[in-house]
Each structure stands twice: as C-alpha cells, then as structure tokens.
Amino acid sequence: MRILVLHAHPVETSFNRALFRLVVDRLEKAGHQLDILDLYAEDFDPRLTRAERLSYHDLSINRVPVDPYVGRLLAAEALVLVHPVWNFGFPAILKGFFDRVFLPGVSFGMVDGQVRPILHNIGKLVVVTTYGGSRFRAMLMGDPPRKIAKRVLRATIRPGAPMRYLALYDMNRSTDASRTAFLKKVTDVMDAF
Amino acid sequence: MRVLVVYCHPVPESFAAGLRDAAVDELLKAGHEVDLVDLYAEGFDPVMGADERRRYNTMVMADHPFPGHAERLQAAQGILFVYPTWWYGLPAMLKGWLDRVWTPELTFKIPDGPGPIVPLMTHVRLLGVITTCGAPRWWSYVVGHPGKRTILRGMRALCARRCRTLFMAHYMMDKSTDASRARFLASVRARLARL
Numbered sequence A: 001m002r003i004l005v006l007h008a009h010p011v012e013t014s015f016n017r018a019l020f021r022l023v024v025d026r027l028e029k030a031g032h033q034l035d036i037l038d039l040y041a042e043d044f045d046p047r048l049t050r051a052e053r054l055s056y057h058d059l060s061i062n063r064v065p066v067d068p069y070v071g072r073l074l075a076a077e078a079l080v081l082v083h084p085v086w087n088f089g090f091p092a093i094l095k096g097f098f099d100r101v102f103l104p105g106v107s108f109g110m111v112d113g114q115v116r117p118i119l120h121n122i123g124k125l126v127v128v129t130t131y132g133g134s135r136f137r138a139m140l141m142g143d144p145p146r147k148i149a150k151r152v153l154r155a156t157i158r159p160g161a162p163m164r165y166l167a168l169y170d171m172n173r174s175t176d177a178s179r180t181a182f183l184k185k186v187t188d189v190m191d192a193f
Numbered sequence B: 001m002r003v004l005v006v007y008c009h010p011v012p013e014s015f016a017a018g019l020r021d022a023a024v025d026e027l028l029k030a031g032h033e034v035d036l037v038d039l040y041a042e043g044f045d046p047v048m049g050a051d052e053r054r055r056y057n058t059m060v061m062a063d064h065p066f067p068g069h070a071e072r073l074q075a076a077q078g079i080l081f082v083y084p085t086w087w088y089g090l091p092a093m094l095k096g097w098l099d100r101v102w103t104p105e106l107t108f109k110i111p112d113g114p115g116p117i118v119p120l121m122t123h124v125r126l127l128g129v130i131t132t133c134g135a136p137r138w139w140s141y142v143v144g145h146p147g148k149r150t151i152l153r154g155m156r157a158l159c160a161r162r163c164r165t166l167f168m169a170h171y172m173m174d175k176s177t178d179a180s181r182a183r184f185l186a187s188v189r190a191r192l193a194r195l
Helices: A015-029 A050-054 A064-075 A092-101 A135-140 A144-156 A176-191 B015-029 B050-058 B067-075 B092-101 B137-143 B146-158 B178-193
Strands: A002-007 A033-038 A078-085 A108-111 A114-117 A125-131 A163-168 B002-007 B033-038 B078-085 B126-133 B164-170
Touching: A002 A015, A002 A064, A015 A033, A015 A078, A015 A125, A015 A176, A033 A064, A064 A092, A092 B092, A125 A144, A125 A176, A144 A163, A144 B137, A144 B146, A163 A176, B002 B015, B002 B067, B015 B033, B015 B078, B015 B126, B015 B178, B033 B067, B067 B092, B078 B146, B092 B146, B126 B146, B146 B164, B164 B178
Parallel strands: A002 A033, A002 A078, A078 A125, A125 A163, B002 B033, B002 B078, B078 B126, B126 B164
Antiparallel strands: A108 A114
C-alpha cells in the first residue's frame, strides 16, 4: 500500500520521534511503499498567506503554492499521522498543513456553500499521538484533536475506511512501563496494517 | 479592564478585520484599555523549534522566546481572540502563538509530584472568541467546536477560577450576505458594549 506518513515533532530524541521511527520501520518491513513527510525536516511554513486566502476557492490556482504536497497527499492510499498534542490541539506546523494543503478541490468540494469530502484516495487512517495531560483532563477540554481525527478526517477520506486513533495520555507522568506498552500497541497495529 | 485583543487573519481587508475594528471600538467606548496584537502584521513565527521544545518544561521567564508578548499577556485582565475558524480550529499562526507564548512559569506550573498543573494566569477574568466558520452550526457542534474548546476550556483552565467566557460565531461564512455580516457585526458591538 502507498502510505503517506506525516510527522510533526521538532526534537530528535523525543518519544514522539521514536514512535515515528517505529511506524516507518514496521511499515517498511511489511513491504509498504512509504512517502515520509517530516514537516520539521522539510521546514514547512504553516502560515496560510494573503494570496492563498484570496485564491482559496479558485480551484484552478489554489494549490499552486503547495503543489508538491497536494501531489503527495493525492498519491497516497493510506495516511498515518504521528504527532504530539500541544495545548489540546495540533502543533502549529501540522495545523498549518491542514490549513494550506487540505484545500477545496483537494480534500473537499463546495456545493452550494456546503462542504463535500472528496479525499477518497485515502482508504485507511491511523493517528499515533501523545498528550501531556491525562485522558480525563483531555475529555474535560473536549479532546479537540481526537474529534478532528475521528469525525472530520474520517468524514473526509473514503466512506467506510478503517480508522484507528492510538493515543498515549499523561506523558508528563509516563513510566517506562506505560511507554513500552504503547510502543507494543503501535507495533501491533502497524504490523497488521 | 485591560483587554488584550489577539487578532489573526492574513487579509487586511477581510471581514475579520472589520470584526477586530468593531471590537476595539466598542471596548474603548466602554472605557476599557485595549492592547492589540496582530499576528500576521508582525510576521509572528508559530513554529516551535527543537531547542525551545527541549527547554519547554523547565522554561523560566528569563528564557522566554517572546518577552514582549509575555509581558503583554501578564498585563491582561481580559483576552479577546478574533480569528477565522479554519479546519474547525485556530489558524496555525494563532495556535503557534498559544504554544510559544503561553509557557510554563508564565501561564502554569507543572507540579513536582502527582496532581494537576497549577494555573498562573489568574489575573485573566474574561476570555472571548469572535470567529467566522465555513461550516454550519449543527456540524460545528458535531465536531465539537475544536477551536472554541482549545481556548475556552483548554486555556481557560489556566485563568482565574471564575473567568467568564464569551463566544460569538458567524457560521456558513461562504453563504454569508451583506445583511448577515452586518447583523453579526451589530451583535458583536452590542455584546461588547455590555461587557
């Protein structure tokens, strides 16, 4: 399967980076064809510009500033996100990837002012993420990144496509045991991709 | 009240700019003090780099990457966010401002032992959001208003215990009309006039 692995963490030695390496390693071993998009390594600029905003709904030119990224997104058959949750949301560099690349004509169409999802080349979605706070605290806050993944992204990709949300909460108080158990869980999901 | 207005939109002639102007105007008329942050105008960089991330949990004020923003945040008694909702959340620019400016020691303390983080922004008694959404209201509720929740629940947890909140959204922006926008502007003015 052609899989786009999208990663957003700045620190080489972080647990999140270890998760990213694990994901890549297991998927490669299973013989999948990977396109690795490490937003920090590519120095992605997440700021949607004035020109982009003005041409946002013009399907003939709106993808021009981010054309290579659109190409990679549309060539994928599956999408894996590996990112931390900061302040109950995506890191800015990843939020900006949605803002700038998930465009009208790419991930959704507009019919009479209403959104119609069209990213149907993506037939499987897995999110691997880490939260500083506990699951309870995230729930109190409405857990925005989980909802974005499970409701918005899931509604954007091919209808009925399988989706997994693998989250390790309470990183600020994680232990070797909790991290090891999570690595095992991610390994199992990747091996069965 | 000293209100920090945090404005984020790339297009100076946008409807969001009109909302910002109306908000500032009403706040001043009502006798509040206004400090305006315009993130696109100042070319704020929302991307937290590796070094900053490594130091984040033990960040002390002397190391703050944006001392000017930190001071303005510390001086605020109310914070009003004016931004377009993109992908159900904050524009990356604004999300990065929260990530990079709202640091430990300034906005919260991570306890040494067990227990939740300790809020330090207790001087903030009002958090407000004025936004525009492409999506309809019902779908925004299904998705859970991620942007609203990031600010009015996530960031509010770092503010005063009884911090008041305010949320106003013009939904279905892509079908908006002169009349719907004028109505929304008028309701924003009316709401802020009686803060």
